[in-house]
Amino acid sequence: MSEPIIKIENVNKWFGDFQVLKDINLDVGAKQKIVVCGPSGSGKSTLIRCINRLEEHQKGTIIVDGTELSENTKNIEQVRAEVGMVFQQFNLFPHLSILDNCTLAPIWVKKMPKKEAEELAMKQLTQVQISDQANKFPGQLSGGQQQRCAIARALCMQPKIMLFDEPTSALDPEMIKEVLDAMVNLAKGGMTMIVVTHEMGFAKEVADEVIFMDEGMIIEKAETKEFFANPKSDRTKLFLSQIL
Amino acid sequence: MINTLTDKKTSNYYYYLLAGLFLFSISILDVVLYSFFKINLTNFLPDILSLFLPLIIGFVGLHLIRIEYSGIKSIDLINKNINTNNFNAFLTLLIIFAIVKATPPSLSWMIFDANISGDSKEACTGTGACWTYVKVWFRRFMYGMYPNDLHWRINTAFILVIGLGFFGFFLKDNLKKYLALYYVIIYPIIAFLVIYYLISGGSFGLVWVETGAWGGLSLTFIVSFFCLIFCFPLGMILALGRRSNLPMIRYISVGYIEFWRGVPLITVLFMSSVMFPMFLPEDFFMDKLVRVIIAITLFEGAYCAEAIRGGLQSLPRGQYDAAKSLGMGYWKMHIFVILPQALKLVIPGICNTFLALVKDTPLIFVVGLAEIAGMLALAKTNPKWLGFAMEGYIFAAIIFWIICYAMSKYSYNLENKYKTER
Numbered sequence: 001m002s003e004p005i006i007k008i009e010n011v012n013k014w015f016g017d018f019q020v021l022k023d024i025n026l027d028v029g030a031k032q033k034i035v036v037c038g039p040s041g042s043g044k045s046t047l048i049r050c051i052n053r054l055e056e057h058q059k060g061t062i063i064v065d066g067t068e069l070s071e072n073t074k075n076i077e078q079v080r081a082e083v084g085m086v087f088q089q090f091n092l093f094p095h096l097s098i099l100d101n102c103t104l105a106p107i108w109v110k111k112m113p114k115k116e117a118e119e120l121a122m123k124q125l126t127q128v129q130i131s132d133q134a135n136k137f138p139g140q141l142s143g144g145q146q147q148r149c150a151i152a153r154a155l156c157m158q159p160k161i162m163l164f165d166e167p168t169s170a171l172d173p174e175m176i177k178e179v180l181d182a183m184v185n186l187a188k189g190g191m192t193m194i195v196v197t198h199e200m201g202f203a204k205e206v207a208d209e210v211i212f213m214d215e216g217m218i219i220e221k222a223e224t225k226e227f228f229a230n231p232k233s234d235r236t237k238l239f240l241s242q243i244l
Numbered sequence: 245m246i247n248t249l250t251d252k253k254t255s256n257y258y259y260y261l262l263a264g265l266f267l268f269s270i271s272i273l274d275v276v277l278y279s280f281f282k283i284n285l286t287n288f289l290p291d292i293l294s295l296f297l298p299l300i301i302g303f304v305g306l307h308l309i310r311i312e313y314s315g316i317k318s319i320d321l322i323n324k325n326i327n328t329n330n331f332n333a334f335l336t337l338l339i340i341f342a343i344v345k346a347t348p349p350s351l352s353w354m355i356f357d358a359n360i361s362g363d364s365k366e367a368c369t370g371t372g373a374c375w376t377y378v379k380v381w382f383r384r385f386m387y388g389m390y391p392n393d394l395h396w397r398i399n400t401a402f403i404l405v406i407g408l409g410f411f412g413f414f415l416k417d418n419l420k421k422y423l424a425l426y427y428v429i430i431y432p433i434i435a436f437l438v439i440y441y442l443i444s445g446g447s448f449g450l451v452w453v454e455t456g457a458w459g460g461l462s463l464t465f466i467v468s469f470f471c472l473i474f475c476f477p478l479g480m481i482l483a484l485g486r487r488s489n490l491p492m493i494r495y496i497s498v499g500y501i502e503f504w505r506g507v508p509l510i511t512v513l514f515m516s517s518v519m520f521p522m523f524l525p526e527d528f529f530m531d532k533l534v535r536v537i538i539a540i541t542l543f544e545g546a547y548c549a550e551a552i553r554g555g556l557q558s559l560p561r562g563q564y565d566a567a568k569s570l571g572m573g574y575w576k577m578h579i580f581v582i583l584p585q586a587l588k589l590v591i592p593g594i595c596n597t598f599l600a601l602v603k604d605t606p607l608i609f610v611v612g613l614a615e616i617a618g619m620l621a622l623a624k625t626n627p628k629w630l631g632f633a634m635e636g637y638i639f640a641a642i643i644f645w646i647i648c649y650a651m652s653k654y655s656y657n658l659e660n661k662y663k664t665e666r
Contacts, residue, residue: 054565073573081571091566095584095662104580105570150566157570 005030005161005192006051011060013046020046021057022216030160033193035203035224038213039239044196047213048163051194052083065160081109084154088166090146092138098125098149099134102156110157117156124152128182144175148182155186162186164195200244204228212236261319264308271302272340279345299337306333354638365629377632378639381623385616385639388459390443394451398462401442405435405469432473439466455533456612461643463615467537468602474541475601476594479548484578486553497549504546510607512539517611536608544601551593555586588662595655599648616640 004027013021020043028034036044049055050062053069053076062069064079093101102121106112112120125131128148130141138146147167154162164183168176180202187193187206197203203210203224210227212220212235220227220236231237275298277283286294306327309319326336357372360379368374378385387395412426443466446452458466485497504512516539517532524530559582567577587594606617614622620636623629 049565052569054568077571077573080569083569085565085569087562087565087569089560089562091560091562093563093566093581093585095588105572108576108580109571153570 003030004028005065006194007061007063008047008051009061011047011050011057011062013043013050013055013057013059020216021050024060024216024218026211026218026221028161028192028194031190031192032209033187033191033207034195034209034211035207036194036196036211036213037198037200037203037239037243038219042213043216044213045165048085048165048194048196051161051163052080052085054085077109081105081157082159083161083163084157084159085163086147086150086154086165086167088169090138090143090150090170092146092150092153094138097135097137098130098141101138101149102153105153106156120158121152121156124155125149127155127185128152129178142175143171144178147171147175147179151179151182151186161192161194164193164197166196166198168197168199198243200228200240212239214239260308260311261316264305264311267301267305268309269305271298271305271337272344274298274301275341275344280348298341302337303330303333306337365632373635373638374632375635377623377629377635381619381629381636384460384623385619385636386460387462388614388619389457390453390459390462391451391457394445394453397442397445397450401439402462402465404438404442408434408438427473428477432470435469435473455531458533459614460619461616463608463613464602464605464647467533467540467605467608467615470537471540471544471601471605472598474537475544475548475597478541478545479552479597480583482545482549483552483556486549487556501546501549504543505550507543509540509543509604510610512543513607513610515539532611533613536611536613540601540604540608544597544604547597547600548594551590551597552586554593555588555590556582558589559585588659591655591659591662595652599651602647602651603644616643 006026006028008024008026011021011024012019024047026047036047038044046055050057050069051064053062057069065082067075067079069076069079092098093104096104099118099121102124103114103117106117106120107114122131122134125134128151130145130148130152133141133145133149138149141149151167167183168179171179176199180199183193183195183202184206193206195202195207207224210222210224211218212227212231212233214235219233220231222232227236228240231240274285277285284294286297289297307330310323310327310333327333353372355372357370358375359368359370359372360375361367362376363380364376365374367376383392383395387398390398408431412423412431415423415426441447442450443458444453444455482497482501485493486501488494488497513536516535520535521530563581563585564577567581572581605615608615609618609621617640620633620640624633624636
């Protein structure tokens with residue numbers, strides 16, 4: 001593996017007295033695709049939210065593309081501009097059209113000229129096949145379309161890394177596929193991805209490595225085939241037997 | 245007759261309905277005749293019975309109307325809304341009778357027996373209202389003690405300020421992004437200069453008129469206008485401050501808001517005129533109108549802040565997350581994502597605060613400034629015009645109502661205009 005693009009060392013995090021992350025160590029190489037799974041409350045969402053510092057970690061270091069996450073606001077904004085994130089609840093901006101959702105950050109954060117930003121946005125929207133919805137508002141779109149727009153919005157910042165926080169959990173079953181397809185395409189394009197998901201089919205198809213977390217710890221980390229064929233820990237076996 | 249009414253056959257329903265409508269109409273007619281034309285149909289009955297008879301007849305009528313679904317749209321609408329059961333029917337009747345009874349005396353006082361001609365108290369010979377009083381004092385109610393021949397200056401200033409207010413709507417598209425800047429900073433400054441140079445005068449060959457002479461409705465407008473445009477940005481900053489992560493800023497904001505919400509406006513106004521000058525250097529003079537505007541702004545800013553904070557809190561956390569994850573800093577996140585949504589949500593709350601502000605302006609009377617209600621208080625003590633307080637206050641109430649109703653209509657419009665689906 002080449003020099004890792006994300007280095008997580010001995011990261012600990014507490015919510016009050018409750019320890020959510022316990023001594024997490026994780027290296028992610030460029031263009032690697034990692035799927036994080038585990039029962040709810042295991043800290044997987046918190047872990048990836050720490051990577052772009054939507055949550056602060058209290059101990060340990062996280063280095064993203066050579067920048068260490070600390071109190072330094074400049075660093076944080078720089079990292080966030082390089083790391084795209086897709087949320088469970090889409091979190092589109094309801095007062096802006098789909099196109100404006102996509103161009104807002106490039107124009108104001110990256111200082112991209114408006115025309116260029118719009119071209120880029122249309123390109124990304126075409127990639128996820130909702131370019132015909134560009135002038136509608138988020139409230140007029142289906143859940144699947146909204147989530148694909150959220151992916152396009154994140155991609156418009158031309159990030160090096162994409163984080164997905166249970167992107168399909170809030171969707172109707174028939175819409176899950178369209179979102180997963182968009183993610184598979186993205187993966188084939190060579191994006192570095194960390195995906196928290198329960199879609200094991202997606203993990204088998206795309207992931208290089210699968211991580212199983214429970215109670216704030218990484219229980220198991222293995223290559224995808226290995227992970228599904230012979231999981232080592234009992235906890236993982238139990239989880240897989242319930243989910244598959 | 246009794247038999248047909250107790251026998252519940254389909255063919256009888258129309259008899260019920262017709263009988264009910266007939267009785268109900270009789271009862272209303274009786275009350276109308278009595279209160280409008282003083283004709284008492286039930287003269288021959290004992291007093292008590294004659295008083296309650298319409299109520300009883302109407303009640304029975306409504307009951308008969310209600311017995312069965314009629315299939316006639318208007319009647320079913322009545323049944324559904326104001327005649328659902330005996331108690332509602334009773335209340336409906338009482339309210340109708342009260343309105344009917346109250347209409348003739350108030351109409352005759354306000355219009356038929358009222359006087360408006362002439363220009364002195366002696367012209368008011370009728371038993372009704374004396375609108376002559378309002379007519380004679382009209383200019384005072386509008387412009388206060390401002391010299392009569394200079395009223396054009398106030399009018400011109402207001403037309404200019406209103407015109408400049410609309411100016412923003414006609415900005416070219418490529419200048420639209422400066423709209424907020426225009427309304428928050430440039431417009432208030434220009435408006436201040438216009439009002440200062442035109443209404444105060446003192447330069448450009450205009451005679452100086454001190455603020456003590458300003459008054460009436462125009463002063464209401466001036467005070468409300470400046471307080472409104474200044475207290476909104478102040479409230480916004482305080483609301484953001486109260487939710488800030490920096491403890492110092494948060495404590496200052498909380499302290500500020502809790503302080504100003506905890507004191508009555510009237511004491512603030514007293515302080516502004518009595519205490520405040522003591523803290524200023526001797527040669528430093530600040531006009532009392534300016535002091536009053538600052539005091540009201542600081543006071544209402546705290547209320548605005550709380551209204552806006554409600555909007556900020558009602559936004560889902562995901563909106564903050566999404567904006568941050570796109571690399572937006574604090575100000576970009578708030579300006580482009582949070583505030584546009586939050587401010588939409590707080591339009592009703594802000595409107596509420598603004599209405600309260602406009603109706604609080606009469607309190608500036610305590611520092612010797614007489615806006616419209618203050619002018620009334622002065623006028624009613626004028627020895628030539630004693631005893632017409634009622635007319636004056638009704639006049640002022642109507643004016644305040646028009647202003648406030650217009651504001652609330654405008655806020656409904658804004659709400660509809662900026663409605664977004666979630």
